[in-house]
Amino acid sequence: MPVVRALNRVVRQALAAPPCGYQPLAVAVRNISFSPRQVTSDASFHSVSFSETDHPKVLITGGLGQLGVGLAKLLRKRFGKNNVILSDIRKPPSNVFHSGPFIYSDILDYKNLREIVRGGGGERALARAVNITGLHNILDIAAEHGLRLFVPSTIGAFGPTSPRNPTPDLCVQRPRTIYGVSKVHAELMGEYYHHRYGLDFRCLRYPGIISADSQPGGGTTDYAVQIFHDAVKTGKFECNLKPDTRLPMMYIDDCLRATLEVMEAPADTLSMRTYNINAMSFTPEELAREVQRQLPDLQITYDIDHVRQAIADSWPMNFDDDNARRDWGWKHEYDLPELVQTMLNFIGAESRVAQAS
Numbered sequence: 001m002p003v004v005r006a007l008n009r010v011v012r013q014a015l016a017a018p019p020c021g022y023q024p025l026a027v028a029v030r031n032i033s034f035s036p037r038q039v040t041s042d043a044s045f046h047s048v049s050f051s052e053t054d055h056p057k058v059l060i061t062g063g064l065g066q067l068g069v070g071l072a073k074l075l076r077k078r079f080g081k082n083n084v085i086l087s088d089i090r091k092p093p094s095n096v097f098h099s100g101p102f103i104y105s106d107i108l109d110y111k112n113l114r115e116i117v118r119g120g121g122g123e124r125a126l127a128r129a130v131n132i133t134g135l136h137n138i139l140d141i142a143a144e145h146g147l148r149l150f151v152p153s154t155i156g157a158f159g160p161t162s163p164r165n166p167t168p169d170l171c172v173q174r175p176r177t178i179y180g181v182s183k184v185h186a187e188l189m190g191e192y193y194h195h196r197y198g199l200d201f202r203c204l205r206y207p208g209i210i211s212a213d214s215q216p217g218g219g220t221t222d223y224a225v226q227i228f229h230d231a232v233k234t235g236k237f238e239c240n241l242k243p244d245t246r247l248p249m250m251y252i253d254d255c256l257r258a259t260l261e262v263m264e265a266p267a268d269t270l271s272m273r274t275y276n277i278n279a280m281s282f283t284p285e286e287l288a289r290e291v292q293r294q295l296p297d298l299q300i301t302y303d304i305d306h307v308r309q310a311i312a313d314s315w316p317m318n319f320d321d322d323n324a325r326r327d328w329g330w331k332h333e334y335d336l337p338e339l340v341q342t343m344l345n346f347i348g349a350e351s352r353v354a355q356a357s
């Protein structure tokens, strides 16, 4: 995800390969109009005022996912609509297309990406269907252009031999999914590029992210998104995980704010380059009970997806994020009651608008 500075910074490349398939979300950031002034790499936005032309440019690739559209909205407020370019390999919905600059970009296509970072248009080359390659492309381009790089990792970067309750930042990481393995690879490669080449790499391990303005993407934690849509639309929800499956979760606003905060943190406050961040941990039955406080008629049934259950049973139950809270002041704002209230308000309002039209 992007942190944009007066200096060139590449912000983020995240490659998530869910249990099946590839889902990258990446953001590269560069200051197109080099100002003669070189802002020190740790100057904070708040102490450095940018003129309109000074505003750096942000490129979000894989941006049509659960996180990218919200992030673009947040950054466009901060840096100006035309300074934040959203991209993906999918066609954007019309409202997204008209909300600001959008281009097609495949992060596995080194040439395409380099053209974009250099400010060119770039033809889409054939995507290389290798998750790891995309990360290498981004790492090399970030190192080549002196950019800052953010890569999101996940609770999925841990496995059944990791401590689960709580899971600390530093412990055994032997995930059993290609998704988790590719994330551990991203963490290790990012830190290697940081220590060996001085790349300003930063990484957060996100819990399951919950948001109302996009449909679940098929992840193991996405039952916690689906329940809200079903509760409002049909009053019935069938959960694919066991009622007592505890997983770390976070509302999207906390996730996006954490990302911006870690990318704006002065480098000398960071004792690590990869951090756990936490907000809450709950089970399906705890979540259902909280939703039923607002929608008492909600009926819950369980049809266990054994593949996802096995993945969930190998992931952290609770995240220890003391290092993030100590180093750069991380603090979540949404706990379970606030999450449920916010999600139902959003989806409920949307559903009423849909019924009225």
Ligand SMILES: NC(=O)c1ccc[n+]([C@@H]2O[C@H](COP(=O)([O-])OP(=O)(O)OC[C@H]3O[C@@H](n4cnc5c(N)ncnc54)[C@H](O)[C@@H]3O)[C@@H](O)[C@H]2O)c1
Binding pocket: 013, 014, 015, 016, 017, 022, 023, 024, 025, 061, 062, 063, 064, 065, 066, 067, 068, 087, 088, 089, 090, 105, 106, 107, 108, 127, 134, 152, 153, 154, 155, 205, 206, 207, 208, 209, 210, 217, 219, 221
């Ligand atoms: N959403 C969560 O709960 C969560 C939790 C932990 C970590 N993360 C990480 O955050 C990042 C973003 O997650 P998300 O939920 O927005 O993902 P998503 O699956 O919702 O979206 C990924 C996007 O990448 C696009 N894409 C696929 N192949 C591409 C390619 N070759 N080049 C460019 N774009 C391509 C897809 O079209 C899609 O729009 C991922 O790295 C994921 O691992 C997400």
Ligand SMILES: C[C@@H](O)[C@H](N)C(=O)O
Binding pocket: 016, 018, 154, 155, 156, 206, 207, 208, 209, 218, 219, 220, 221, 222
């Ligand atoms: C946790 C995260 O990586 C994603 N939402 C998943 O469940 O796979």
